[in-house]
Amino acid sequence: GQQLNQSPQSMFIQEGEDVSMNCTSSSIFNTWLWYKQDPGEGPVLLIALYKAGELTSNGRLTAQFGITRKDSFLNISASIPSDVGIYFCAGQLSGSGGSNYKLTFGKGTLLTVNP
Amino acid sequence: EPEVTQTPSHQVTQMGQEVILRCVPISNHLYFYWYRQILGQKVEFLVSFYNNEISEKSEIFDDQFSVERPDGSNFTLKIRSTKLEDSAMYFCASSEHGELYFGQGTRLTVV
Numbered sequence: 717g718q719q720l721n722q723s724p725q726s727m728f729i730q731e732g733e734d735v736s737m738n739c740t741s742s743s744i745f746n747t748w749l750w751y752k753q754d755p756g757e758g759p760v761l762l763i764a765l766y767k768a769g770e771l772t773s774n775g776r777l778t779a780q781f782g783i784t785r786k787d788s789f790l791n792i793s794a795s796i797p798s799d800v801g802i803y804f805c806a807g808q809l810s811g812s813g814g815s816n817y818k819l820t821f822g823k824g825t826l827l828t829v830n831p
Numbered sequence: 832e833p834e835v836t837q838t839p840s841h842q843v844t845q846m847g848q849e850v851i852l853r854c855v856p857i858s859n860h861l862y863f864y865w866y867r868q869i870l871g872q873k874v875e876f877l878v879s880f881y882n883n884e885i886s887e888k889s890e891i892f893d894d895q896f897s898v899e900r901p902d903g904s905n906f907t908l909k910i911r912s913t914k915l916e917d918s919a920m921y922f923c924a925s926s927e928h929g930e931l932y933f934g935q936g937t938r939l940t941v942v
Contacts, residue, residue, distance in 0.1 A: 747929050758835075758922050758933035759874060766929075804874065808929055816886040817862055817929045821874040 718743050722805050722822030730830050735792040737803060737825040744785035745807035749819065750777075753802045762803075763790070795829050802826050833857045835934035837923050843940045844913055852908045852937045854923030863906045864924040864931060865898065867891065874922065880906065913941045 722739045729735060739748070747766055751759035763774050765781035765788060772779055778791045788807075792799055806819040836855045844850050856863050865877040878888040880898055888896075895911045906925075910917055918941045924931040 749930065751933075753874075756936075756938075758936045761930060761932060764930050806874075816879045816881065817926050817931065818864070818876055818879050818887055819931055820876065823873045 718745075718807065718809075718820045720805060720807055720820055720822040722825055724825055725823070726826040726828070728828045728830065729795055731795060731797060733795055735795055735799075735827060736789060737805075737827075738787060738789040739805035739807070739822045740787040741807055742786070745809055745820075746785070747808040748779070748781050748788040749806045749808065750779050750788070750790045751804045751806060751821075753804060753824070755801075759804060792827075795827075797829050797831050800827060800829050835923055835925055835932055837921075837934035837937050839937060840935065841938045841940070843942060846915055846941055847912050850910050850913055850939065852910075852921050852923075852939070854906045854908075854925075854934055855904050856906055856923065856925030857927075857932060858904070860925035860927050860932075862886075862926045862928075863898075863900070864926075865908045866922045866924060866933070868920045868922065868936075870919070877908075877921075910939075913939075915941050917941050 749764045750762045753759045763779040768785045769783050770781040776793045802824040804824045805822040838853045863880040866874050868874045876889050878892045879886045897909045899907050920936040922936045923934045
C-alpha cells in the first residue's frame, strides 16, 4: 500500500519558536490532511488541503499541498505549551462521489514545547 | 459541536473472547471507518463502510473482524476471538465527504 514518510520523528523546541514538519509520498494523493493527537485521545483535524499548490492557514498553523501532489508541510508559528502532542499527516486518494475516503497516515511527529 | 462517540473507553478481555466496540458517528455522515493504533505507532486503516456495506478493508481486517450498522445510529466492530496482538487503541471515524472526524477511541487490552 501507500507509504507516507513524515519528518522529523520528534522535535523539542522552546516556547515562541516556529516549527515545521513535512510528509512525502511515493504516490500522489488528492487530499492532504493534518491531525493532532493528544495522549489517550483520538486524532483531531487541524487543516485539510484539496488542491495542489494550495496554502491554507488555521490560526497559527499553515499547511501547503505540494505541487507534485506527493508532499505536504505544516508550520506552527510562535509555539505555545499546548501545542505539545503528536502531529500526523494523512493522504487521501478518493475524489468526491467515491464510496470510500480512506486515509493513509504518516508515522507522526512528536512535538515537545519547553515553556 | 457534533462529535463521534465511542464506548467503552477501555476494555480488558481474555484471549479468545469476543469483543464488540461501539461507535455513534456524526448524524449526517454517510461514511464510516475503523482504525487501529498500537501503542506508540501510527494510525492504521482497518475498514471503511458506506451504503450498508464494506467499501474497503485492509489486510489486518481478517475473518475474525466484522462490522455492522445495526440501526440508524450505531456502528460496531466485532472481534470474534481476540489475540494478544489485538491490544491497541481502536478509533471509529465518520465523514460526510473527505474530512474524517475521529472518536476518542477504545483502548482494548487482551490478556
